[in-house]
Amino acid sequence: MNSREQDDQRKGALKQQLVNTLDYEQLMNCMRCGFCQPACPTFHQTGLEAASPRGRIALMKAVADGLMEPDEAFKQQMDLCLGCRACEPVCPSDVKYGQLLEQTKDALFEHAEPAGAIPLRGLHKFAKPIFKRHRRLRLMSTILHAYQRSGLQRLANKGNLLRWLPAHMQTMERIMPHADSRGVVKRVGGHRFEAKGERIGTVGLFRGCIMDVLFTETNVNTVRLLTESGYDVVIPKEQSCCGALFSHSGDRDTAREFAKQNVKVFGDAKVDYIASNAGGCGAMLVEYDHLLADEAEWVGPAREFAVQVKDISELLLRSQRWNQLPEAAVQSKTAAQPETTRDDTVTVTYQDSCHLRNVMRAGEGPRQLLRLIPDTNFVELEGGEVCCGSAGIYNLVQPQMANDIVDSRMEAVRDTKASIILTSNPGCLLQMKVGVEREKANDRIQVMHVVDYFAEKILK
Template identity: 35%
Template sequence: MSSYVAGADVPDLKLIRQCVHCGLCLPTCPTYVVLGVEMDNPRGRIRLMKSAHEGAVSVGPEFDEHIYKCLDCRACETACPSGVQFGKIVEAARAQIETQRPRPPLQRAVRAVFFDLLLPHPRLLALAARASGLGARLGGPVLRALGRGSGAFRRVAEMTSLIPQRRLVWDTLPPQLPAIGERRGRVLLFRGCIMRAAFGDVNAATARVLTRNGFEVLAPADQTCCGALHVHAGERDGGRALARTNIDRLEGFEVDAIVVNAAGCGANLKEYGWLLKDDPAYADRAERLAARVKDVTEFLVDHGLTRAPGELRLRVTYDDPCHLLHGQKIREQPRALLAAIPGLEVVPLEEADMCCGSAGIYNVTHDEIAQALLRRKVERIALTRASVVVTANPGCAMQIESGLRRAGLDIRVVHLVELLDAAYGGTPTTLPA
């Protein structure tokens, strides 16, 4: 008898059986690279999920430990010759954990505030982010001093160090921005929750780059969080509720694409069809919406730049966000856009395809592994001698910026569209003078 219960997502046995246990994914798995433990790699976790299907193991503490120790970076999917869609099965396994293993009251309260109150309401999220930033600036030195004698204070100090030093900018985009020059089409910009609450300048840069290349940009205000963090954390019902809201509010817009500038959001939006496959009222609608989703780098390369970027004399390196490279299979497009900027020296980054340790909220829930991965990433960035790290996801940007700051390295972290916007004559606030 299966150890999984009805009423929650179950890891798809057909997807599990695609794994041939060849082990080609092992060198690409961040937790296996750090820990070297068989149960903490995709092959071991798949065996665990299959054993739970057979009733040989329960959804208990050991199952919980190994399933949640996964970063859900999906590097194994890129390496897998059999095409195992690991993200889908590990996220379903987490839904089983949340159903069968009730969390302590404090954890439940914290998750409720984060997933149910803050993420779906960007203004509240923005307020919380600014309060956290102020607290980190005022209390950071005290926490670090206390942390030398207490593990609890050290943990809080490490968490506050993740708050970016860059100015947090609220997204003030108007609902419609006209194309500059000949109009080539119309797109809808997905504004997100964290992007809207703290990276409004990146959303603005995205809109400017699109309009400069002939696209009218719609930026409706009533869209909500995509639900990616909910799905990754086993809160799939919450993720589905947000997906339905976005479908209701966005499907009626007549646009050529729904453009996304956050890799995690894009990967989740593209999988709305899978998330809602068992909902007869939304399954087809979810597939249709997902088919229109494009990462901004993907969209720009598909349609081509009509305006040549100006010169930028910078030495940069590019780090692949996991959910752009592994989740959406987008690798060459960001590099093609960087190559289109005259004067830019792009230095290849060793292990650019290895997770930085951010992984949604992983750097909070599994900080030791996350920090080990971050140190590995920072060491390789330092070897490039670049003055700027370019990426395409807010979580990656915050994590890498935190690691560079701790290492005492004066290296900026920017989103790729910020670099393009600067090359078009925008007003960069994060580039070296």
């Protein structure tokens, strides 16, 4: 078979998979009202119908109806979608856009053009064992740690040795947090911790992969906040990555493998809740029942697992200790000067994690807590619910659109006059740091995870 025939065969198989797997009922549920358009960042940036949720659904339906080929233009619009799912909560027909996108991405991954498929599959093959076994991830972070701390990074930046990298990769390299190969377990010195004061329940900490080596301090603070709030905390040893990075690029088999491992180890740990401090991971975890829906033996345990998953803000809000904070704040305010003249009041704003808001539907939790924190002037970010452009590895594969989006987020940040931008997801945190760097505002604006901010303000 010559290469042209092979290509025709691949395109035919792609089309057939889309026809077979796209959920036609969901496609029909879209009544083309357009209520989702204003919520969509790619529509907002381009003004193109094809780059909107309604437009993408129409493209999927045209392929499913055999009216259109899943050609390069089709693929481009699917790739441009952030998967932020801001189109779901605003849809009056409850169209499950995220599921339609997954079905499309699965097919595109399965039948990718050889030029794109070989590097993508190679990358997945390389990354899978690293993300599956935490030890290996720690080894990688040791290498990064050595690069960052040995003076090599300083040398590389000073000598402009990384100029061969694309501009967005150079920015990413500069804003990357310091790696800590010890991870949370070594940092806190164990796998099990007792609640302080009255006990509310037992929480299993989902420590994440990137989270545990680049944001170790946030994981440490999560354990501290949970125990201080009345939870026993367990950190199951054999947990793996949530699988989101694989699932979002179409490799659902690897994501399923990771999901089964997590369902098993957290089930064995016999916890009441599973705490997530990363919106992207949490959203993946709460949909494990959907991911494993076709596996009779796993769907029940996956459902139990999914209902136990909570964002840390939801767990903290259940604690009596946080309900007592307003009293503490009032006492501290009346004991000092009026708020406007107090030097220790800091103005903060909050950039949503799309997946925390649109999938876990827990976007209000961090805001509620921020309103309780003493010495904090919390100013809402206009359009804070709009994706920042991070979206997993979107900012690496679609840098132009990601930059356009984060620049528009920074315009809104400017209006708040905040000196700290808070987020609930490591990817959003890095992307907002990119925004601050592009704005040349490093000396004025800090970006923090909400957990670290809470810990700084509450755990003296």
